[in-house]
Amino acid sequence: MQKPNVILCMCDQLRAHSVGCYGDRVVQTPRIDRLAEQGARFETAVTNNPVCTPARSILLSGQYSRTCTGMVGNMHADRPSRSRSRLVSPTLAEMFRQNGYRTALIGKWHIDPDPALIGFDSAVYPRVEHRYFGQTYFDDPAKEGFVVGEFGPEFEAKRLSAFLSGCGNEPFFLFYSISQPHPPIGPGNLPEKYDRMYAPDKVPIRPNAPLRSDRSQDREWFKIYTIWDYWWRVRWRKQEPKPGDALPPDFDLRHLTAWYYGAVTCVDDQVGRLMDMLREHGLIENTLVVFTSDHGDNLGSHGRFNKDVLLEESIRIPLIFWWPARIKAQVNTRQIAQLIDVMPTLLDLCALPAPDGRDGRSLAALLDGGRAELPCNVAYIETGSYQVGIRTLTHLYGMGFDPQSREITNDRLCFFDLKQDPLQQHNLAATAGQAQMDDELRQRLRQWHEHTPWLNTNLFSCGPGWK
Template identity: 25%
Template sequence: MIKKIQLLCKLIILCIFFSSCGNLSKTDSDKPNILFIMSDDHAYQAISAYGYGLNETPNIDRIADEGALFTRACVTNSICAPSRAVLLTGKHSFINGKVDNVQPFDWNQPNFPKLMQANGYQTAMIGKIHLDGEPQGFDFSMVLRGQGHYYNPEFMVNGSGKWEQIEGYCTDIITDSMLDWLKNKRDPNKPFCALYHQKAPHRNWKPAQEYLNLYDNKTFDPPANYFDDYEGRGSAAKEQEMQIDGHARWGHDFKLLIDPDGNPTGFENELKRFNEQQRKDWLAAYTPKNDAMKAQQLKGKELGKWKFNRYIKDYLRTIKSVDDGVGEVLDYLKEAGLEENTIVIYTSDQGFYLGEHGWFDKRFMYEESFRTPLLVRFPKEIQPGTKINKLVQNLDFAPTFLDYAGITAPEEMQGESFRDLVSGKNSEWRDAVYYTYYEYPSVHMVKRHYGVATERYKLMHFYYDIDEWEMYDLETDPSEMKNIYNDPAYAQVQKDLHTKLQELRSYYGDSDENDQRFLKAYLDHQEKLRKKRAAQ
């Protein structure tokens, strides 16, 4: 009898052990995959899910339709490289050190891919990262050289130190490489975290050959404030150099070989990168359009509207290829049975001006630059058609990904996980966000500034060569056309925003000393460049 009891106990213990092993194996296999898709300068206005009627992005929209759309997602610093540094580190620019496109980035500091690697994830980074040095935290990397080229770009694979030119269209190459990694290079027994980063639609908006004539039969109306005179704003808005009708270039931006006055534009040099067929297709598409414009001898506002249309059509044409690629990757996830357990995120490194205030580019804390698209799909936790109106920032990506992976975010990360927010488990969230911008004097001449934004109001301080404050009520003035900083009716709001601004600067560890330190580093770098050019 005793032997029977002992045997029964052993069987029970063995059952418990194997059951526990089975649960462990299931838990490990249930770790969600993460596919993070980031384009460059993709304005939320140019994603049809946002309802502006400007563009059609059916594949990107699928993420929102089957998941969540964030209406007030924003960035901490609206410029390419710093935005990516914030993504990786979960820290503000003045903490991770990458405050502008000039300062070096320290890859040795902790980032979320390194932590995921250390916890059983397979990681990959394909496309644009725009951070100098060898990428760290990735089992596989294939990164563009600097900003990258639309046609026949160079890539570096796995930090080899060698740049290899690949013939083809950049957006398609990145998509094909991402699919190749997902299908053939990753370990299917491990969860993955893949960063799929497009160059498009970054300036100067060169479309793929198949889309060179897309929208030729359509005329776009510019935004209502396209011919903005900047009355009621400060020096920063008036002294920028990013007007479509004024600062954009005949060759580089509008794709003319000869300008309306008969002068070479230099665009011929850009075509030297093209192979014979690419060049032939390009000239066949653009020469008749350019000749027709010059024959009209447009002046004044009519010429300004033509420039807007050339800009917006090329911009949207490049997005068409991005949307195609998103569709291909989403289709693969479904076909491979990965859809249910893969978190898919689509975003941009910042927002972009599509003619608002007459501008292209970004940099300002004004809405079109400050806000960025954010769409997230995860069938296990996020209900289809979810809308999130809270102030989520790119600062929050790293802690959110770590949260989904079951990894504790290090204390030095300054963002917050929005996992419970987007799943509906918790509606508590921050009531304000902090912003900084440092790269001045430089291209586009957007002045240095920092500021605070709440759900309704925004306060900005422009400094260095000026000392000006601006404040806006987004409820009554969503286009930010009237600076109300000195309006007596908003005196209490102004006081409250100043208090909130100081609280956030203190909370995140920013200060006037930081501003001066990074200003000195930037000016020293500019002086070195000046001396180098003079010596040449």
């Protein structure tokens, strides 16, 4: 039997709520929607850590971030290290390479260590500076980076085409990592057509997102989302803002959301181009494609921006498996799918063994339509803001922990009935409501936190920047 090619396509900071096939009727995502229509889409898919570095490490390791990296926050070194103190267990790329696959990374990395150390035969990736024009790229761990003047995804598409054309009959595993819709967004950060694609007065604002254009804190976040180096200059280095940092007086959450939607459609265009290339190179029939995101985006919900908290906007992500030859077209509404499940699922679909010590479980048995859910149908989540949570199909329970001792400091941080309160506007932790469910979830989460091992490295992030 011919080995299938595997493409793991991940974008950055795309919440499920802002994708067409997940219910948004304004955003234009026809290519992603087509993948979902022809493949298996999980209605309730969550990241196990809504922060870039840990989420991506979880994806490639099948382990919780504390176990595979020893930390729960981001890393911001200038480039990945050449020593392997994290991701010490076999990764997804290593498992494919050991079984005769050519392995490659194209696009955003934001993981430590260097991709060459954890199973990638080739890699081209940008420095984590979130600058999409004039970006520095690396393609050789022994050499300095080089600056690319054009829009980053255009450069990456050329490398993608070259990779696919050179594969021949050799099976491959490709981690295709799209940087958008992670900020910066708006004029000067994406091609102009995306800036003008959506009218601010036409985009939907989630009911739990207050419109507060007069709040200085919100306007600071608007600048962080739209000015690529504002975080580094003003928030981290404490430099004085520049005159060009000012936003129009009427700029509000609707304007920001319109630009976010433009960035989402930019992602959709990259997905469409990927699928077109597979057809052009005669690879479409025997290629398994997975589309997902590392985490979501609060985008003003609950007055919060960015990610990194136990909110649905942070943790809910798209997750689609596409392989018509093997996977039945379906929408699964009964299983909580997790980022941590992707590694064992892909290995299972390709009839390859999973290494010992994985925390995720294979979803392969659900993809042919024979089963709807697995036993113990819950997800565990940890965040860079030192929160842990348990997500069931109907509830979310959260606790806070101390970053030094790792002891639980608040075992009633939040408790939401998501069936009755999907917008998380009524925190039951402050009430005596649903006492039996409250007690059950609290005990299960505490047990998970106390028994899930940490890799023996520094808990803290290594520098400034986006969490």
